[in-house]
Amino acid sequence: LAKTTQPISMDSYEGQEVNITCSHNNIATNDYITWYQQFPSQGPRFIIQGYKTKVTNEVASLFIPADRKSSTLSLPRVSLSDTAVYYCLVGDMKPGGYQKVTFGTGTKLQVIP
Amino acid sequence: SAVISQKPSRDICQRGTSLTIQCQVDSQVTMMFWYRQQPGQSLTLIATANQGSEATYESGFVIDKFPISRPNLTFSTLTVSNMSPEDSSIYLCSAPTGRGTEAFFGQGTRLTVV
Numbered sequence: 264l265a266k267t268t269q270p271i272s273m274d275s276y277e278g279q280e281v282n283i284t285c286s287h288n289n290i291a292t293n294d295y296i297t298w299y300q301q302f303p304s305q306g307p308r309f310i311i312q313g314y315k316t317k318v319t320n321e322v323a324s325l326f327i328p329a330d331r332k333s334s335t336l337s338l339p340r341v342s343l344s345d346t347a348v349y350y351c352l353v354g355d356m357k358p359g360g361y362q363k364v365t366f367g368t369g370t371k372l373q374v375i376p
Numbered sequence: 377s378a379v380i381s382q383k384p385s386r387d388i389c390q391r392g393t394s395l396t397i398q399c400q401v402d403s404q405v406t407m408m409f410w411y412r413q414q415p416g417q418s419l420t421l422i423a424t425a426n427q428g429s430e431a432t433y434e435s436g437f438v439i440d441k442f443p444i445s446r447p448n449l450t451f452s453t454l455t456v457s458n459m460s461p462e463d464s465s466i467y468l469c470s471a472p473t474g475r476g477t478e479a480f481f482g483q484g485t486r487l488t489v490v
Contacts, residue, residue: 297478306380306468306481307419350418366411366419 267351267367274373281338283370285351288332296327296334299350301369307350311336338372346374380471382482389459389489396455397485399469404449409470410442413484419468425452459489 268286275281287296295314299307311318313325313334324337338345348369379402389395399408407426411419423431423444431444445453456463466484 304484304486306470306484309478309480312478365421368418 266365267353269349269351269367269370271368272371272373274375275341276375277342278340281341281345281372283336283338283349283351283372284333285336285367286333287351287353290331290353291355293355294331294353295355296325296331297352297354298323298325298336299352299366301348301350307366310349341372341374343374343376346372348372380469380480380482382469382485384485385483386486387488389487391460391489393459394455394457395459395487396453397467397469397487399452399454399471399482401450401471401480405471406449407472408446408452409479410444410452410454411468411470411481413466413468415465422454422467456487459487461489463487464489 266289269283273281273283295312297312298310300310301307311320311323311325313327315327315331318325326335326337334351336349348371350366350369352366381400383398387395401408407424409424410422412422413419421434422437422442423433425431425444425446427446427449431446433439441457443455443457452469454467464487466486468484469482470479472479
Protein backbone atom coordinates (compact mmCIF):
# COMPACT_ATOMS: atom_id res chain seq x y z
CA LEU A 264 0.00 0.00 0.00
CA ALA A 265 1.31 3.40 -0.94
CA LYS A 266 2.41 5.53 1.98
CA THR A 267 1.24 9.10 2.21
CA THR A 268 2.90 12.17 3.69
CA GLN A 269 1.03 15.34 4.57
CA PRO A 270 1.60 18.31 6.88
CA ILE A 271 0.74 17.66 10.50
CA SER A 272 -1.17 20.88 10.93
CA MET A 273 -2.29 24.06 9.18
CA ASP A 274 -3.96 27.27 10.26
CA SER A 275 -6.18 29.41 8.08
CA TYR A 276 -8.43 32.42 8.51
CA GLU A 277 -12.09 32.20 7.75
CA GLY A 278 -12.95 32.93 4.13
CA GLN A 279 -9.59 31.89 2.76
CA GLU A 280 -8.91 29.06 0.36
CA VAL A 281 -6.98 26.21 1.93
CA ASN A 282 -4.77 23.83 -0.01
CA ILE A 283 -3.51 20.66 1.65
CA THR A 284 -0.90 18.71 -0.27
CA CYS A 285 -0.25 15.01 0.11
CA SER A 286 2.78 13.13 -1.21
CA HIS A 287 2.42 9.53 -2.37
CA ASN A 288 5.58 8.74 -4.30
CA ASN A 289 4.91 5.00 -4.47
CA ILE A 290 1.39 5.20 -5.85
CA ALA A 291 0.51 2.21 -8.03
CA THR A 292 -1.28 2.19 -11.35
CA ASN A 293 -4.56 0.94 -9.88
CA ASP A 294 -4.53 3.25 -6.87
CA TYR A 295 -7.11 5.97 -6.35
CA ILE A 296 -6.59 8.99 -4.13
CA THR A 297 -9.24 9.67 -1.53
CA TRP A 298 -9.61 12.37 1.11
CA TYR A 299 -11.54 12.06 4.33
CA GLN A 300 -12.52 14.59 6.97
CA GLN A 301 -12.82 13.75 10.64
CA PHE A 302 -14.36 15.86 13.37
CA PRO A 303 -13.71 15.08 17.04
CA SER A 304 -15.77 12.16 18.35
CA GLN A 305 -16.92 11.19 14.87
CA GLY A 306 -15.85 8.66 12.26
CA PRO A 307 -14.10 9.89 9.11
CA ARG A 308 -16.32 11.24 6.36
CA PHE A 309 -15.59 10.90 2.65
CA ILE A 310 -14.84 14.21 0.91
CA ILE A 311 -13.55 13.51 -2.58
CA GLN A 312 -11.81 10.91 -4.69
CA GLY A 313 -9.83 11.04 -7.91
CA TYR A 314 -7.46 9.17 -10.17
CA LYS A 315 -5.85 11.92 -12.24
CA THR A 316 -6.19 15.60 -13.27
CA LYS A 317 -8.89 17.49 -11.43
CA VAL A 318 -12.05 16.48 -9.63
CA THR A 319 -14.53 18.92 -8.14
CA ASN A 320 -17.62 18.41 -6.06
CA GLU A 321 -19.82 20.62 -3.92
CA VAL A 322 -17.35 20.80 -1.04
CA ALA A 323 -13.83 20.55 -2.47
CA SER A 324 -11.53 20.17 -5.44
CA LEU A 325 -8.79 17.62 -5.88
CA PHE A 326 -5.81 18.36 -8.08
CA ILE A 327 -3.61 15.49 -9.24
CA PRO A 328 -0.57 16.12 -11.45
CA ALA A 329 0.31 13.87 -14.35
CA ASP A 330 2.85 11.82 -12.40
CA ARG A 331 0.27 11.24 -9.60
CA LYS A 332 3.00 11.35 -6.96
CA SER A 333 1.14 14.03 -5.07
CA SER A 334 -2.31 15.49 -4.76
CA THR A 335 -3.78 18.70 -3.39
CA LEU A 336 -7.09 19.06 -1.62
CA SER A 337 -8.52 22.54 -2.07
CA LEU A 338 -11.21 23.86 0.25
CA PRO A 339 -12.72 27.14 -1.00
CA ARG A 340 -13.48 29.87 1.53
CA VAL A 341 -13.21 27.84 4.71
CA SER A 342 -15.41 28.49 7.71
CA LEU A 343 -14.97 27.62 11.38
CA SER A 344 -16.92 24.42 10.80
CA ASP A 345 -14.15 23.17 8.50
CA THR A 346 -11.84 22.79 11.50
CA ALA A 347 -11.07 19.08 11.42
CA VAL A 348 -8.43 16.51 10.57
CA TYR A 349 -8.05 15.75 6.87
CA TYR A 350 -6.67 12.40 5.75
CA CYS A 351 -5.20 11.55 2.38
CA LEU A 352 -5.49 7.88 1.44
CA VAL A 353 -4.23 5.90 -1.50
CA GLY A 354 -5.79 2.55 -2.28
CA ASP A 355 -6.38 -0.01 -4.98
CA MET A 356 -9.81 -0.26 -6.53
CA LYS A 357 -10.47 -3.96 -6.95
CA PRO A 358 -13.45 -5.59 -8.66
CA GLY A 359 -16.37 -5.34 -6.28
CA GLY A 360 -15.22 -2.02 -4.96
CA TYR A 361 -13.46 -1.22 -1.76
CA GLN A 362 -10.00 -2.28 -0.80
CA LYS A 363 -8.50 -1.73 2.62
CA VAL A 364 -6.54 1.48 2.84
CA THR A 365 -3.96 2.83 5.22
CA PHE A 366 -4.59 6.08 7.03
CA GLY A 367 -1.63 8.42 7.30
CA THR A 368 -1.06 10.95 10.02
CA GLY A 369 -3.62 13.41 8.69
CA THR A 370 -3.52 17.21 8.65
CA LYS A 371 -5.17 19.06 11.50
CA LEU A 372 -6.73 22.19 10.01
CA GLN A 373 -7.56 24.98 12.41
CA VAL A 374 -9.73 27.74 11.00
CA ILE A 375 -9.31 31.03 12.83
CA PRO A 376 -12.02 33.69 13.03
CA SER B 377 -25.39 6.41 0.96
CA ALA B 378 -24.93 3.76 3.61
CA VAL B 379 -25.59 4.24 7.29
CA ILE B 380 -23.41 2.46 9.81
CA SER B 381 -24.49 2.16 13.42
CA GLN B 382 -22.19 1.13 16.23
CA LYS B 383 -23.08 0.07 19.73
CA PRO B 384 -22.16 0.97 22.38
CA SER B 385 -21.03 4.52 21.66
CA ARG B 386 -18.86 4.45 24.75
CA ASP B 387 -18.09 2.24 27.71
CA ILE B 388 -15.89 2.10 30.77
CA CYS B 389 -14.67 -1.40 31.53
CA GLN B 390 -12.65 -3.13 34.20
CA ARG B 391 -9.31 -4.60 33.22
CA GLY B 392 -9.43 -8.30 32.50
CA THR B 393 -12.96 -8.20 31.12
CA SER B 394 -14.13 -8.27 27.50
CA LEU B 395 -16.33 -5.94 25.49
CA THR B 396 -18.17 -6.76 22.28
CA ILE B 397 -18.82 -3.91 19.86
CA GLN B 398 -21.58 -4.25 17.32
CA CYS B 399 -21.66 -2.75 13.83
CA GLN B 400 -24.80 -2.68 11.72
CA VAL B 401 -24.90 -1.53 8.09
CA ASP B 402 -28.18 -0.60 6.43
CA SER B 403 -27.26 -2.41 3.21
CA GLN B 404 -25.48 -5.62 2.30
CA VAL B 405 -21.73 -5.30 1.96
CA THR B 406 -19.11 -7.90 1.20
CA MET B 407 -16.34 -6.50 3.37
CA MET B 408 -16.35 -4.70 6.67
CA PHE B 409 -13.32 -3.25 8.39
CA TRP B 410 -12.44 -2.60 12.01
CA TYR B 411 -10.11 0.23 13.00
CA ARG B 412 -8.61 1.51 16.21
CA GLN B 413 -7.88 5.16 16.85
CA GLN B 414 -5.90 6.05 19.93
CA PRO B 415 -6.31 9.54 21.37
CA GLY B 416 -4.92 12.18 19.03
CA GLN B 417 -3.70 9.56 16.59
CA SER B 418 -4.64 8.34 13.15
CA LEU B 419 -6.65 5.23 12.39
CA THR B 420 -5.02 1.80 12.41
CA LEU B 421 -6.66 -1.10 10.63
CA ILE B 422 -7.25 -4.08 12.91
CA ALA B 423 -8.84 -6.56 10.55
CA THR B 424 -11.02 -7.17 7.53
CA ALA B 425 -14.23 -9.10 8.16
CA ASN B 426 -15.62 -11.09 5.25
CA GLN B 427 -18.93 -12.87 5.43
CA GLY B 428 -18.53 -16.61 5.45
CA SER B 429 -14.83 -16.70 6.18
CA GLU B 430 -12.43 -15.91 8.97
CA ALA B 431 -11.35 -12.35 9.45
CA THR B 432 -7.97 -11.25 8.13
CA TYR B 433 -5.85 -9.53 10.78
CA GLU B 434 -3.19 -6.89 10.28
CA SER B 435 0.25 -7.15 11.74
CA GLY B 436 0.18 -6.65 15.48
CA PHE B 437 -3.40 -7.80 15.93
CA VAL B 438 -4.43 -11.37 16.72
CA ILE B 439 -7.69 -13.25 16.77
CA ASP B 440 -7.39 -14.26 20.42
CA LYS B 441 -7.31 -10.62 21.47
CA PHE B 442 -9.76 -9.23 18.89
CA PRO B 443 -12.16 -11.98 17.80
CA ILE B 444 -14.49 -10.89 15.03
CA SER B 445 -17.78 -12.30 13.88
CA ARG B 446 -19.52 -11.70 10.56
CA PRO B 447 -22.74 -13.70 10.62
CA ASN B 448 -24.34 -11.97 7.63
CA LEU B 449 -23.81 -9.25 5.05
CA THR B 450 -25.06 -6.40 7.25
CA PHE B 451 -23.58 -7.10 10.66
CA SER B 452 -20.26 -7.64 12.40
CA THR B 453 -18.92 -7.67 15.93
CA LEU B 454 -15.49 -6.97 17.35
CA THR B 455 -14.60 -8.22 20.81
CA VAL B 456 -11.79 -6.68 22.80
CA SER B 457 -10.71 -9.49 25.12
CA ASN B 458 -8.92 -9.49 28.45
CA MET B 459 -8.72 -5.72 28.37
CA SER B 460 -5.93 -3.63 29.80
CA PRO B 461 -5.65 0.17 30.03
CA GLU B 462 -3.60 0.10 26.81
CA ASP B 463 -6.76 -0.97 24.98
CA SER B 464 -8.39 2.35 25.80
CA SER B 465 -9.14 3.77 22.39
CA ILE B 466 -11.85 4.52 19.87
CA TYR B 467 -12.89 1.54 17.77
CA LEU B 468 -14.55 2.17 14.42
CA CYS B 469 -16.12 -0.04 11.83
CA SER B 470 -16.21 0.78 8.15
CA ALA B 471 -17.89 -0.53 5.04
CA PRO B 472 -17.71 0.36 1.36
CA THR B 473 -20.36 2.34 -0.43
CA GLY B 474 -20.28 0.16 -3.48
CA ARG B 475 -19.05 3.00 -5.70
CA GLY B 476 -15.37 2.19 -5.42
CA THR B 477 -12.83 2.87 -2.72
CA GLU B 478 -15.05 5.24 -0.79
CA ALA B 479 -16.13 4.02 2.60
CA PHE B 480 -18.52 4.94 5.34
CA PHE B 481 -17.55 4.84 8.98
CA GLY B 482 -19.54 4.34 12.11
CA GLN B 483 -19.40 7.01 14.78
CA GLY B 484 -17.02 4.90 16.82
CA THR B 485 -17.00 3.28 20.24
CA ARG B 486 -14.97 5.08 22.87
CA LEU B 487 -13.55 2.49 25.23
CA THR B 488 -11.92 3.31 28.53
CA VAL B 489 -10.33 0.51 30.52
CA VAL B 490 -9.74 1.15 34.20
